[in-house]
Amino acid sequence: MAAHKQNCHPDRLLFGGLMGQSRGLGFGSYMTNGLSAYHIAQMAQRRFHILHYEWPYEKLTTFFDDFARNTRCPIFGNMADQQAVTLLNNKNNYHLVYENDSVVVTKEVDLTPVNPSEGFHEMRRIITYIYDKDFAGHFRTKSLLAKAMWQLKPHYADFVKKLMSGVLANGFIGVHLRRTDKIASKEMANIPIQDFALKIREVFASKSYSKCVVFVMTDDQSASDLLQRLLTDRCSLYTIVDLAKTHGFDPGKLFMDPLHQVKHHVPRTNREYWIKHTTQLILEMTILALADDLVCTLSSNLCNVVVLLRGSYNASVYSLDLPWTPV
Known part of the structure; x- marks a missing residue:
């Protein structure tokens, strides 16, 4: 200030x-x-x-x-x-x-x-x-x-606290799976979802978590589903849609097209979409910033912002491609 x-x-x-x-x-x-x-x-x-x-x-x-x-x-x-x-x-x-x-x-x-x-x-x-x-x-x-x-207005801050109560309350690993257009444009490598699962297992084994709880932010439902199958024997995986349902909220009223973020094909005049889409992004990024550990790809600018919100690019941040680059 x-x-x-x-x-x-x-x-x-x-x-x-x-x-x-x-x-x-x-x-x-x-x-x-x-x-x-x-x-x-x-x-x-x-x-x-x-x-x-x-x-x-x-x-x-x-x-x-x-x-x-x-x-x-x-x-x-x-x-x-x-x-x-x-x-x-x-x-x-x-x-x-x-x-x-x-x-x-x-x-x-x-x-x-x-x-x-x-x-x-x-x-x-x-x-x-x-x-x-x-x-x-x-x-x-x-x-x-x-x-x-990133000073959320009180009702958004309270909503984040509500979503994080319960399954995320005792510590969790945050994961950002950036896929779709970023890979199609060759801006990032197509890193196998198996690599994410392996890193999550490594982080869980090296830390003192009582349970393996994973919060996933992604733009690809199939990637999230595959990660869930790969971790079924060890970890419980939740998306923001899952958290909303757990606390009795209707995701359809909060978010637009959950886990299928098709922003490049939606007219700017469709304000309902953009309001709900932005709400979902900000809530998910806030939760990732509060995770005990973060697994992501720092070729994604969104993950870069989450790391900035966490205040450290070393401890507890695990990138599967690039190191943090401040540009």
């Missing part, structure tokens, strides 16, 4: 993230790119906002309380579409200078657009440079902001 207030002076130029300009990015990609933009804003001592311009998901303000709402530049900024477009069109004012083996962002900076434009790739280049120079510092900055942002 102190660092954010320090950069909120009205004489400092806006440096923010426009969420939703790229129709192909997923929730995790938007979030981790926005967090990276914040790190540059902090370095440049510029005002920072997250704007929901063309953001396909339900607005983050629906779920989270803005910790900076009483400052001159709350995290969740309000801006008219035309203002956002004007800022985005100013992306060519984006400059950086390397001085004495460090990066300096010049005063001409108006915006880091969170989309695959020239400005976006320039932002990624700066972040890669910062990562090479200060891995731990970059993680710490993104993690602190992620945790500060």
Whole structure:
């Protein structure tokens, strides 16, 4: 909060993230790119906002309380579409200078657009440079902001507590199975579900769990079903749909198309879908962040955000492909 207030002076130029300009990015990609933009804003001592311009998901303000709402530049900024477009069109004012083996962002900076434009790739280049120079510092900055942002409104926080009571109350292993379009596009390797089952067994055997309880977040029902069959003799597996049913809730009223997340084929005008889809994502990520151990693939930006919320990329996080990379 102190660092954010320090950069909120009205004489400092806006440096923010426009969420939703790229129709192909997923929730995790938007979030981790926005967090990276914040790190540059902090370095440049510029005002920072997250704007929901063309953001396909339900607005983050629906779920989270803005910790900076009483400052001159709350995290969740309000801006008219035309203002956002004007800022985005100013992306060519984006400059950086390397001085004495460090990066300096010049005063001409108006915006880091969170989309695959020239400005976006320039932002990624700066972040890669910062990562090479200060891995731990970059993680710490993104993690602190992620945790500060992830302040669920009371009724959502209470609902998470309700879902986690009972079968998850005495410790559990969280698993994120990222499949479908990520594999089809060859953005990640098609890691066998058997490898996930093996890692879960290894984690359970090495820790002091009284029972092997697994919470799974996935976009592929068949992967979840296979993992369940592979672990039947040892572990009990639950999805958010299972937890909802356990506590007497109707998943159909809470979530849209559970475990079949087909966001790339759903029109943005279908608000019922996007509200329920976003609700499911945020609740699942919150539960994964609270797991005793996490098994995932860090090629997934969504898992990256969960690791940031946990506050550590080493202890209790087991990636089956990449190490944590702060970009």
